[in-house]
Amino acid sequence: MIVIHGASAISPNLLILGGTTEATALARAAHAAGVTGTVSLAGRVAWPRDQALPLRIGGFGGVEGLAGYLHREGITHMVDATHPFAAQMSTHAVAANAATGVPLIALTRPAWRAQPGDRWAHVPDMAGAVAALDRDRANVFLAVGRMHLTDFAARPGHRYTVRLVDPPQAPLPLPDTRVIVARGPFDVESDMALMRAHAIDLVVSKNAGGTGAYAKIAAARALTLPVIMIDRPPIPPRPEAATIAQVMDWLAHAGATERGV
Ligand code: NAP
Numbered sequence: 001m002i003v004i005h006g007a008s009a010i011s012p013n014l015l016i017l018g019g020t021t022e023a024t025a026l027a028r029a030a031h032a033a034g035v036t037g038t039v040s041l042a043g044r045v046a047w048p049r050d051q052a053l054p055l056r057i058g059g060f061g062g063v064e065g066l067a068g069y070l071h072r073e074g075i076t077h078m079v080d081a082t083h084p085f086a087a088q089m090s091t092h093a094v095a096a097n098a099a100t101g102v103p104l105i106a107l108t109r110p111a112w113r114a115q116p117g118d119r120w121a122h123v124p125d126m127a128g129a130v131a132a133l134d135r136d137r138a139n140v141f142l143a144v145g146r147m148h149l150t151d152f153a154a155r156p157g158h159r160y161t162v163r164l165v166d167p168p169q170a171p172l173p174l175p176d177t178r179v180i181v182a183r184g185p186f187d188v189e190s191d192m193a194l195m196r197a198h199a200i201d202l203v204v205s206k207n208a209g210g211t212g213a214y215a216k217i218a219a220a221r222a223l224t225l226p227v228i229m230i231d232r233p234p235i236p237p238r239p240e241a242a243t244i245a246q247v248m249d250w251l252a253h254a255g256a257t258e259r260g261v
Pocket of ligand 1: 040058060087092
């Protein structure tokens with residue numbers, strides 16, 4: 001059981017903004033430590049992974065909605081463990097922290113860095129990746145997630161291979177697409193096999209960081225394939241933790257007297 005030190009010691013009631021492997025692992029650690037809390041998901045995948053803490057699904061309704069939720073549910077601590085590309089949710093969490101005083105920490109992973117043998121072209125955002133595909137027809141492994149496929153409709157001339165968590169419910173916006181339905185983490189050998197099987201010429205990837213999505217990057221290096229690497233979106237400054245242990249430590253020591261709800 002976590003013990004909170006401070007003048008107004010209270011039992012933590014944690015909100016984990018989730019949707020990542022790290023968030024799921026944090027929920028497991030919090031549960032094991034006897035911490036009460038909730039995992040929040042946007043509702044993007046049909047069958048979310050089981051969570052060790054109760055789950056709520058769906059947007060909060062902007063910053064105001066999140067602030068209202070924190071107040072209503074008596075949340076004492078908020079951990080932003082969303083994906084580094086979930087910039088809107090992360091920005092809202094910072095604003096809700098400012099509005100309510102509910103302490104916030106982000107569980108983050110470092111961005112990937114190019115290693116010898118990598119052939120990366122950095123682009124600042126999704127639009128940059130689309131622009132970079134202004135080239136001869138290619139077999140493109142488009143690893144950007146379902147929500148961003150529409151952006152690439154502006155480049156219909158390529159043959160795309162996309163990997164999605166759920167089977168698509170509607171025709172994809174790209175005319176020449178092969179869909180692989182699979183959920184990570186993936187390994188290098190199978191991603192190399194996939195790239196060979198589909199005669200991939202180049203990979204488009206977000207700089208997600210972490211291990212779960214890295215296999216395609218290592219596979220591209222092994223096959224000497226170029227990667228269009230989409231840099232991370234900017235997020236306002238906030239306290240960050242690199243490990244679950246650091247978050248648990250923060251939970252034990254931070255915030256009880258900072259509460260503004
Ligand atoms: P986003 O663009 O930052 O967020 C858009 C809106 O979706 C938010 O304003 C919020 O709606 C809602 N939302 C996002 N994350 C939420 C959460 N954890 N709980 C409740 N509502 C949430 O987010 P996104 O990039 O679409 O990502 C959505 C989810 O997928 C996140 O949980 C993220 O961790 C996960 N994910 C994202 C990526 C990626 O590449 N973006 C990859 C893997 C997993 P309201 O304004 O109504 O509150």
